Amino acid sequence: MNINATLFAQALVFFAFIIFTAKFIWPHMLRAIEARQKQIADGLAAGEQGRKSLEVSGKQTEQTIQEARVRAAEIVGQAEKRGAQVIEEAKTVAKAEGEREKTAAKADIQQAASRAREQLREQVAALAVAGAEKILRREVDAKAHAELLDGIKKQL
Amino acid sequence: MATQYKSATEYIEHHLGFFTKPAEGGGFWSINVDSVVTAVLLGSIGLGLLWWVVRGATAGVPGKRQAFVELLIGFIDDQVKGIFHHGDRNKFIAPAALTVFVWIVLMNSMDFLPADWVAAAFGLIGVHAWRIVPTADVNTTFALSLSVFAMMIWFSIAAKGLGGWIHELFCAPFGGHPLLWPANFLFNCVEYISKPLSHSLRLFGNMYAGEILFLLLWMWAANSSFAQDYFGGFIVSVLLGLGWAIFHILIVLLQAYIFMMLTIVYISMAHEHH
Numbered sequence A: 001m002n003i004n005a006t007l008f009a010q011a012l013v014f015f016a017f018i019i020f021t022a023k024f025i026w027p028h029m030l031r032a033i034e035a036r037q038k039q040i041a042d043g044l045a046a047g048e049q050g051r052k053s054l055e056v057s058g059k060q061t062e063q064t065i066q067e068a069r070v071r072a073a074e075i076v077g078q079a080e081k082r083g084a085q086v087i088e089e090a091k092t093v094a095k096a097e098g099e100r101e102k103t104a105a106k107a108d109i110q111q112a113a114s115r116a117r118e119q120l121r122e123q124v125a126a127l128a129v130a131g132a133e134k135i136l137r138r139e140v141d142a143k144a145h146a147e148l149l150d151g152i153k154k155q156l
Numbered sequence B: 001m002a003t004q005y006k007s008a009t010e011y012i013e014h015h016l017g018f019f020t021k022p023a024e025g026g027g028f029w030s031i032n033v034d035s036v037v038t039a040v041l042l043g044s045i046g047l048g049l050l051w052w053v054v055r056g057a058t059a060g061v062p063g064k065r066q067a068f069v070e071l072l073i074g075f076i077d078d079q080v081k082g083i084f085h086h087g088d089r090n091k092f093i094a095p096a097a098l099t100v101f102v103w104i105v106l107m108n109s110m111d112f113l114p115a116d117w118v119a120a121a122f123g124l125i126g127v128h129a130w131r132i133v134p135t136a137d138v139n140t141t142f143a144l145s146l147s148v149f150a151m152m153i154w155f156s157i158a159a160k161g162l163g164g165w166i167h168e169l170f171c172a173p174f175g176g177h178p179l180l181w182p183a184n185f186l187f188n189c190v191e192y193i194s195k196p197l198s199h200s201l202r203l204f205g206n207m208y209a210g211e212i213l214f215l216l217l218w219m220w221a222a223n224s225s226f227a228q229d230y231f232g233g234f235i236v237s238v239l240l241g242l243g244w245a246i247f248h249i250l251i252v253l254l255q256a257y258i259f260m261m262l263t264i265v266y267i268s269m270a271h272e273h274h
Helices: A006-136 A142-155 B007-016 B031-054 B064-083 B093-112 B114-122 B137-169 B179-224 B229-271
Strands: B018-021 B026-032
Touching: A006 A142, A006 B031, A006 B064, A006 B093, A006 B229, B007 B114, B007 B179, B018 B137, B031 B064, B031 B093, B031 B137, B064 B093, B064 B229, B093 B137, B093 B179, B093 B229, B114 B137, B114 B179, B137 B179, B137 B229, B179 B229
Parallel strands: none
Antiparallel strands: B018 B026
16 A cells, blocks of 8 residues: 555546546537437427317307307297298298189189070070970060060060 | 465555556656546547537437437536536536546446456566556546536636636635634645545545455455366356456446536536525
């Protein structure tokens, strides 16, 4: 255990090693570690931002759905109203048409009845004339009674 | 191997001899070539490996090698962060702590190499004494602790100015009253002397004792009654060596850690104003 100049040699080596570490090892490693730390911090921040924007868009979606729901309800209401209206209109039109057809049919019936009555009247008149002719053939002049017959015909 | 020696003392003395290159000027200027060369080699290998890994370091997903180095550097950075609060630790103190830790762990680990194998290997190239554990050389540990001491003084003066440093020498820790100056000065002297002394001798003592204990255990195995049977002696020496080596792992790492922590603490304290 004798002290000698090894002391100085080792001290010089020691300082050389410290300088080497401080210049070439520590900064390299530190740079890599710091860069990774920054990456991780950035990643976490991005994640946080993503979470926030997801929240916001979730709210937006909810709002949009709410609006759509209201709008849909409105549309359905309008459609129902319109449907009722259409039905009402159709009813009215149908009623009017029915009314018109009824009137037309009545008119037809009346016409037909009056025609039949006319025919009947003519036939009755003819029959009456024929009958009267047969009765009067012998004693009555047809011409002389034609006036009378016309008067009767008109009364019928 | 041990049986070739005449006595235990000779065996131990032979294994604890230095490969010293004597200087002309006298005893002090000679150099323990083994300590210096081993220390330089180990430091270069350790720091070189770190440099190699760190040079290709990526900020993305690290590989296994990089993860290991990051673990080491993160561990040391945590220690420094907890103690040093006086400016940018990345500039000097953290790299210094890393250097100290890596270097001392490697130097201490040389204790795991079987002393007889090392002696035999160096004997083959004609070198008959080579101390393979640089930290079991008191010169190495004093070189480290005195360097730390120099840093302490340097940072103390850099932080407080020369006047501030001298002021503290006389006015702290007891107070600035002129009557207390001698007491303060004496106290600070004791502190300044004891710090490097305990710092270096703690490491030296542990490693030196570890080395000697290996030698003693093998001596014991070789000379005990087990050794009458060749394989009995072999097995006992293996068991003893293994037992101590496993326990020594703890000491190797612990002493390196303690030396690093004290380095950080001393340099941090030098920055503090009283």
